[in-house]
Amino acid sequence: MERNTAIVKKSAGVKRKTARFKEFAWEKSIAVLGSISIVILALIFLFLVKDGIPLFRHVGVAEFLFGNTWRPISEPPVFGILPLIAGSIIVTLAAAAMSVPMGVGCAIYIAEIADPRAKEFLKVVVELIAGIPSVVLGFIGVLTLAPFVQEMFDLPTGLTAFTGAVVLAFMAVPTIATISEDAIYSVPREYREASLAMGATRWQTIYKVIIPASSSGILAASLLGVGRVIGETMVVMMVCGNAPVIPNTIFQPVRTMTATIAAEMGETVHGGDHYMALFAVGLALFAISFAINAAASGAVRRRGAGA
Amino acid sequence: MSAKSSERAAFLALRICGYAVAAPILLILGLLIVKGAPALSAEFLLSAPRMGLKEGGIFPAIVGTVILVALAISVALPLGVACAVYLNEYAGDSRLTRLIRLSIVNLAGVPSVVFGLFGLGLFVLFLKFGVSILSGSLTLAFLILPVVITASEEALTSVPKSFREASLALGATKMQTILRVVLPNALPGMLTGAILGVSRAAGETAPILFTVAAFYLPRLPSSIFDQAMALPYHLYIVSTQVPGASETVKYGTALVLVSLAFGLNLVAIIARNRIRKQRKW
Numbered sequence: 001m002e003r004n005t006a007i008v009k010k011s012a013g014v015k016r017k018t019a020r021f022k023e024f025a026w027e028k029s030i031a032v033l034g035s036i037s038i039v040i041l042a043l044i045f046l047f048l049v050k051d052g053i054p055l056f057r058h059v060g061v062a063e064f065l066f067g068n069t070w071r072p073i074s075e076p077p078v079f080g081i082l083p084l085i086a087g088s089i090i091v092t093l094a095a096a097a098m099s100v101p102m103g104v105g106c107a108i109y110i111a112e113i114a115d116p117r118a119k120e121f122l123k124v125v126v127e128l129i130a131g132i133p134s135v136v137l138g139f140i141g142v143l144t145l146a147p148f149v150q151e152m153f154d155l156p157t158g159l160t161a162f163t164g165a166v167v168l169a170f171m172a173v174p175t176i177a178t179i180s181e182d183a184i185y186s187v188p189r190e191y192r193e194a195s196l197a198m199g200a201t202r203w204q205t206i207y208k209v210i211i212p213a214s215s216s217g218i219l220a221a222s223l224l225g226v227g228r229v230i231g232e233t234m235v236v237m238m239v240c241g242n243a244p245v246i247p248n249t250i251f252q253p254v255r256t257m258t259a260t261i262a263a264e265m266g267e268t269v270h271g272g273d274h275y276m277a278l279f280a281v282g283l284a285l286f287a288i289s290f291a292i293n294a295a296a297s298g299a300v301r302r303r304g305a306g307a
Numbered sequence: 308m309s310a311k312s313s314e315r316a317a318f319l320a321l322r323i324c325g326y327a328v329a330a331p332i333l334l335i336l337g338l339l340i341v342k343g344a345p346a347l348s349a350e351f352l353l354s355a356p357r358m359g360l361k362e363g364g365i366f367p368a369i370v371g372t373v374i375l376v377a378l379a380i381s382v383a384l385p386l387g388v389a390c391a392v393y394l395n396e397y398a399g400d401s402r403l404t405r406l407i408r409l410s411i412v413n414l415a416g417v418p419s420v421v422f423g424l425f426g427l428g429l430f431v432l433f434l435k436f437g438v439s440i441l442s443g444s445l446t447l448a449f450l451i452l453p454v455v456i457t458a459s460e461e462a463l464t465s466v467p468k469s470f471r472e473a474s475l476a477l478g479a480t481k482m483q484t485i486l487r488v489v490l491p492n493a494l495p496g497m498l499t500g501a502i503l504g505v506s507r508a509a510g511e512t513a514p515i516l517f518t519v520a521a522f523y524l525p526r527l528p529s530s531i532f533d534q535a536m537a538l539p540y541h542l543y544i545v546s547t548q549v550p551g552a553s554e555t556v557k558y559g560t561a562l563v564l565v566s567l568a569f570g571l572n573l574v575a576i577i578a579r580n581r582i583r584k585q586r587k588w
Contacts, residue, residue: 019480022482023480023481023482026482027397027481027482029389030389030392030393030397031393031397031398033385033386033389033390033393034389034390034392034393034394034397034398034407035390035393035403035407036386036389036390036452037390037407037410037411037414037452037453037456038406038407038410040410040414040449040452041410041413041414041417043425043429044417044421044422044425047424047425047428047429047433048421048424048425048428050428051424051428101324102324102327102328103328105320105321105323105324105325106321106324106325106328108321108324109321109322109324109325110325113318113321113322114322114325118325121329122325122328122329125328125329125332125333126328127572128332128569129328129332131506131510131568131569131572132332132335132510132565132568133509133510133511133512133539133564133565133568134510134512135510135512135539135540135542135543135564136335136339136510136539136542136561136564136565137335138543138546139542139543139546139557139561140335140338140339140561142546142547143546143557144338170328170331173328177328201310201311201314202314202318203310203313203314203317203318204310204314206317207317224416227416230418231416231417231418231419231420231421232418233418233419233420233512233513234512234513234539234543238543238546238547258418258420258513261420261421261423261424262420262423262513262516265423265424265427265516265517266516266517270432278424279424279428282420282421282424285418285420285421286417286418286421289413289416289417289418289421290413290416292416293412293413293416297412
């Protein structure tokens with residue numbers, strides 16, 4: 001009898017030990033898997049550096065960043081990315097000039113003005129836009145918007161920076177509208193009530209109380225929208241005309257940094273100068289997206305401190 | 308101008324903003340349906356392209372996209388759920404978790420073409436997977452990871468704290484609590500995240516350009532080390548690189564791609580609502 005209890009006790013102890021070990025192993029593996037995103041981000045940076053930086057053994061950094069000629073396959077090749085940066089900046093600024101007012105206006109309408117049915121409808125629409133693959137928007141842009149732009153402004157080609165900016169503005173609206181909407185919803189109800197009780201109209205309340213109170217969230221939303229635009233590839237490659245020169249007006253073809261990588265990588269020799277130059281362009285894009293994210297979270301943090 | 312009339316003008320302008328956003332999408336969908344629907348025949352969906360992609364169907368591209376997306380989500384979902392469980396159930400507010408959150412946000416902001424470069428550098432060349440389904444789907448998996456993590460974490464947060472406390476009070480360990488109580492209850496939200504990730508992966512072109520996509524393949528891929536055709540890349544090719552491709556092929560491909568993306572979203576929403584209805588709390 002006594003012996004039996006001893007055995008039972010012993011096996012219970014073993015069981016408890018294996019259970020504890022299982023628990024330990026599980027917790028550790030979750031922690032390791034949990035850190036995977038740090039690893040991936042570090043790997044992305046590492047591989048961009050590994051394949052991009054060796055370019056600067058042959059090409060000066062200033063020459064690369066500020067050279068105004070991009071002729072990667074002429075002999076000798078010239079790798080100045082200024083035209084590509086200019087292309088990205090022109091398209092992005094033009095798109096932002098259209099999509100920020102539209103997106104914020106749309107957010108205000110949804111959050112403050114629309115009746116419940118219009119609100120539901122527009123929310124679904126905004127979600128739908130976010131769900132359209134960018135290559136489809138590029139396709140529609142080439143087929144419908146480009147001929148329209150060409151005819152309207154009497155241009156030699158409809159594939160211009162402006163055309164790309166219009167499509168990109170449309171694509172950025174969901175990002176800007178949803179994040180701005182969240183910022184507007186987070187304004188305390190008392191603010192609205194106090195303003196209305198003082199005799200302000202709804203519009204006065206919106207632009208004197210609600211917009212200022214949610215301005216940092218709206219700023220963050222706009223920055224993230226800009227980030228979306230500057231990183232977009234397929235639309236600009238299909239719609240912007242792909243000419244790697246600094247344009248004089250917005251109605252000329254341009255080529256952005258993203259489009260250059262996508263269009264040229266297929267023709268490069270792996271490990272050659274051109275290949276490395278495209279990775280260096282990728283590194284520059286990576287740095288830009290980092291900076292935009294930092295600025296956006298900086299804007300949000302400021303709001304946190306102010307409230 | 309009186310306060311009332313300026314309010315009226317401002318509200319009108321805002322309403323125009325709202326509907327100006329809605330108008331293009333309705334036009335786009337209308338155009339795709341009108342021009343693409345006549346192309347949708349069993350033959351179009353189930354046969355290979357012909358005449359240098361100018362005619363014929365898109366079957367290999369559909370198969371390629373389905374394989375890529377299935378592999379991508381089967382990598383991204385376990386990783387994403389594990390990451391969300393760690394952040395929400397184990398780690399408090401430590402330096403490590405702040406670093407993890409920071410890298411998730413930044414990962415979400417990395418341009419998709421940069422993911423393509425990364426996939427080329429790491430999977431295709433460094434690990435020598437070659438231009439293959441394996442390289443492409445791993446690249447896509449990393450691209451959609453932030454989406455899956457964010458949705459999974461949201462799902463975990465929505466499980467009431469009392470569920471965990473009740474389970475722990477009954478003597479269950481933390482692992483048992485998570486596996487048998489928390490995760491099953493968070494499943495609907497995670498499912499939505501997974502499907503959002505799938506629909507994102509299905510539509511992406513830039514990350515697969517140099518990692519897997521093939522212009523034209525006469526046969527279906529037979530292993531994960533083969534190249535594959537994919538719907539978004541096929542649409543890019545027929546609409547810009549193949550002069551004289553027929554309208555039906557172009558619009559048909561676009562319509563199939565958009566329906567796939569929307570259809571997935573719809574499935575996610577219906578599944579989520581059905582599971583929600585069964586909830587008791």
